[in-house]
Amino acid sequence: MNPRTLKATLVAACLCAALLPAVPAAATAATAPQPAPSTARRYLVTGSDTSGERTKVARTGAAIDRVRPDGAIEVSAIPSELAAIKRLGFTAAPMGGFPRFAASAQSYHTHAETMAELDRVVAAYPKIAKKFSIGKTYEGRDIVGVKxxxxxxxxxxxxxxxxxxxxxxxxxxxxxQALVFIDTLTKEYGTTERITKLVDSREFWIIPILNVDGQIYDMTSDTQAGRMWRKNRQPQATDLNRNYDYKWGCCGGSSGSPSSETYRGSSPESAPETKAVANFIRSRVVGGKQQIKIFLDIHSVAELVLWPFGYTTADTVPGELSADQEAAHRTIGREVARFNRYTPEQSSDLYITDGSSDDWTWGTQGIFSYTFEMGGGSFYPAPSQIEALTQVNRDPLLILAEYADCPYRAINKQDQYCKSA
Structure with missing residues (x-):
């Protein structure tokens, strides 16, 4: 655990400098142009129970929200996308909204409550926890995490x-899920051997809310049942998970229409939130070597463990994803799925996407990358489900971090790939 060069330390210090006071949401939101209200509605699409058929649906621009066990898919689609789905020969029936539920002692954290929780953590555990900001959202809010x-x-x-x-x-x-994991790492440090060992030998960067403006907007009218808002809050609101600068817009896995739920933006990294996280990850290249070894993007609601690539159905791609790299991704993915009981698969086995986060982190940075799709059956599961839905990922989140020293250990090729690391 030897400190790196002074230059590297100064770079990290600048990135993790004390945060400026948050810009009041009312001040920025009142003056900024607002996105048009979404015209997307939810539909249950049947007859699309293969990856190829789901990709056809996704290529209309509709957002596939969930694949049901019977093969039917829940989608969010604007009128033109709905018409395109029907022209493909699929049946699409309107779905109702998510059920409302009564508030309980355990409830979802607002953005303000999340920031207060991060403040509490760093105050309670200053030797092992520190806030950092990767930049600002479109409406001027800090995108905050904890190291x-x-x-x-x-x-x-x-x-x-x-x-x-x-x-x-x-x-x-x-x-x-992010808040629970932050709490686990800090509270159990020094008492749980496994966690103590990880905190002593890893550097964790955890961002609970990447899409800050969108999250605040989604919770504004009702903190329990939201607006079903997906994108950020630029005037042409962008799906941040289609805006990364790798195979952007290449393969029918996103939409060029600003009205679509999967709008990829006007150009790669045109969303300030995407650019901020990409710049931060690029900044972790020290001495020509990327220091981040494991990347995870946490989503809901399909109960999946996914790994690259999403833009192609090929299991391996010459110069991009070798047989050993694919095998290591797959083996780790299947291992963590044994604990959370999600379905493990390559991203494109679900349907084709392009410009996604984990395609970018692997494709441009060589970081072993995963997406977890959490469960709950709804984007707004009852607060009483929070504990159960988050606890199933305790071991998976730890396992991913344990493989950060050498992911190739999963396929017993650590001597070949990591001996000199």
Missing amino acids: ISDNVATDEDEPEVFYQANIHARERITNE
Whole structure:
């Protein structure tokens, strides 16, 4: 655990500098142009129970929200996308909204409550927890996370792990998952051997809410049953998970229409939130070597463990994803799925996407990358489900971090790939 060069330390210090006071939402939102209200409605589409058929549906621009066990898919689609789905020969029936539920002692954290929780954590555990900001949203809010490590103020020569959540505003349970994991790492440090070992030998970067503006908007009218808002809050609101600069718009896995739920933006990284996270990850290249070894994007609601690539159905791609790299991704993915009981598969086995986060982190940075789709059957599961839905990922989140020293260990090729690391 030797400190790196002074230059690397100064870079990290700048990135993790004390945050400026948050810009009041009312001040920025009142003056900024607002996105048009979404015209997307929810439909149950039948007759599309294969990856190829789901990809046809996705290529209309509709957002596939969930694949049901019987093969039917729940989608969010604007009128033109609905018409295109029907022209493909699929049946689409309107769905009602998500059920409302009574508030309980355990409820979802608002953005303000999330920031207060992060403040509480760093105040309680200052030696191992520190806030950082990767930049600002379209409406001027800080995108805040917590770094957790044994010598948190020092940029050490340790494998790094980057977990982000709430890239889609309505996926509210994902913020709770990040907060629970932050709480686990800090509270159990020094008492649980496994966690102590990880915090001593890793640097965790965890962002509970990436899409801050969207999350606040989604919770504005009713903190229990939201607006079903997915994108950010630019005037031409963008699906942040189609806006990354790798195979952007290449393969029918996103939409060029600003009205669509899967609008990819005007250009790669045109959304400030996407650019902020990409710039941060690029900044973790120290001495020509990417320090982040494991990336996870936490979504809901399909109960899946996914790995690259999403833009192609090919299991391997020459120069991009070798047989050993695919095998290591797959083996780790299947291992964590044994604990959360999600379905493990390559992203494109679900349907084709392009410009996604984990395609970018693997394709441009060589970071072993995953997406978790949490459960709950709804973007707004009852608060009484929070504990159960988050606890199933305790071991999976730890397992991913344990592999950060050498993911090839999963296929017993650590001597070939990691001996000199």
